[in-house]
Amino acid sequence: MENLQRALESRGLALASIPGKGRGLVTTRDFIPGDVIIFQEPYASAPNKVYTSSICDGCFTSNNLRKCSVCKVAWYCGNTCQRSEWKLHQLECKALASLRDDRRKLLTSTVRLMVRLILKKQLQNEQLSCNAHTICDDELSPLGTGLYPVISMINHSCVPNSILMFENRMGFVRATEPITKGTEILISYIETAATTATRKKDLKQYFFTCTCARCTKNLHEELEETAILEGFRCRDKQCNGFLILASGIYPAIHPMIGLEFYIRGKLEWLLELTEDSIKSYIKAIEILRITHGTRTPFMKELLNKLEEARAEASHKHSVRD
Numbered sequence: 001m002e003n004l005q006r007a008l009e010s011r012g013l014a015l016a017s018i019p020g021k022g023r024g025l026v027t028t029r030d031f032i033p034g035d036v037i038i039f040q041e042p043y044a045s046a047p048n049k050v051y052t053s054s055i056c057d058g059c060f061t062s063n064n065l066r067k068c069s070v071c072k073v074a075w076y077c078g079n080t081c082q083r084s085e086w087k088l089h090q091l092e093c094k095a096l097a098s099l100r101d102d103r104r105k106l107l108t109s110t111v112r113l114m115v116r117l118i119l120k121k122q123l124q125n126e127q128l129s130c131n132a133h134t135i136c137d138d139e140l141s142p143l144g145t146g147l148y149p150v151i152s153m154i155n156h157s158c159v160p161n162s163i164l165m166f167e168n169r170m171g172f173v174r175a176t177e178p179i180t181k182g183t184e185i186l187i188s189y190i191e192t193a194a195t196t197a198t199r200k201k202d203l204k205q206y207f208f209t210c211t212c213a214r215c216t217k218n219l220h221e222e223l224e225e226t227a228i229l230e231g232f233r234c235r236d237k238q239c240n241g242f243l244i245l246a247s248g249i250y251p252a253i254h255p256m257i258g259l260e261f262y263i264r265g266k267l268e269w270l271l272e273l274t275e276d277s278i279k280s281y282i283k284a285i286e287i288l289r290i291t292h293g294t295r296t297p298f299m300k301e302l303l304n305k306l307e308e309a310r311a312e313a314s315h316k317h318s319v320r321d
């Protein structure tokens with residue numbers, strides 16, 4: 001741990017305890033956009049199964065590849081990579097070679113990564129805690145998975161100040177904005193060009209709730225963002241209205257006509273709606289009211305019909321029960 005702190009210090013970083021997030025990396029000097037904050041080879045890595053035959057196990061390049069003649073699973077671009085990987089590969093090679101063809105086809109990147117991690121721990125008899133990162137090429141296509149112990153201490157934000165990129169297997173964290181001394185380094189674990197609802201869904205796999213500025217926007221700001229990222233603008237250039245996709249229907253966030261445009265003429269049909277979709281429509285009208293500060297007569301009429309439909313649906317529901 002002391003070695004780690006010293007190594008971090010030399011790069012202008014320190015490990016810190018961040019309230020609500022566990023550990024995190026904090027700067028001890030200023031960084032400017034483009035600065036490489038930290039770079040690291042993975043502790044262990046494995047190419048994606050689909051790429052097993054098209055990238056080198058050692059450096060993740062795809063030039064002049066040759067298969068390991070024993071296991072026929074590992075590929076190398078030359079002797080240098082084969083030699084550098086041999087210490088670890090010799091431990092898995094025999095086991096991989098003994099797999100029947102049908103079993104070998106089932107071998108995933110994650111399984112191979114886990115095996116390699118255990119073998120590496122055996123080799124180094126080391127305590128380690130880290131999380132995996134998907135290694136991508138320049139076009140963000142996933143090539144494999146790697147465990148980067150220091151980079152794995154960086155927490156997430158949907159408004160990150162840094163970005164994690166890869167050159168073959170090497171992970172680089174670069175500043176994307178000026179970062180002053182004493183600031184936490186934050187990268188995004190997910191696609192940031194997504195609505196709050198989508199980002200929340202994508203973050204579920206990490207078991208935490210993001211409290212960044214984008215995730216704590218008020219309803220109006222969130223809708224504006226959703227409209228920009230996923231909405232359909234009104235064709236009328238004078239109009240700022242838009243339609244957004246939400247759970248399979250299009251609630252219309254449109255100054256006057258949007259909701260009418262979609263729902264007028266369908267009032268009878270409302271009676272066929274499920275309770276959940278009725279609630280979505282009621283919410284859509286409520287949102288309209290917040291966005292435009294008023295309820296049009298049509299919205300009032302529609303709201304009454306929806307409340308009736310909701311009462312009817314809940315009555316049907318309780319009779320069925």
Ligand SMILES: C[S@@+](CC[C@H](N)C(=O)[O-])C[C@H]1O[C@@H](n2cnc3c(N)ncnc32)[C@H](O)[C@@H]1O
Pocket residue numbers: 020021022023024131151152153154155156157206207208209210211
């Ligand atoms: C790659 S690790 C980051 C380092 C971690 N904080 C630690 O102490 O080892 C990812 C984990 O950190 C925590 N984390 C990351 N970003 C967070 C955030 N914005 N808010 C709360 N927890 C966060 C979550 O527990 C997540 O599963």
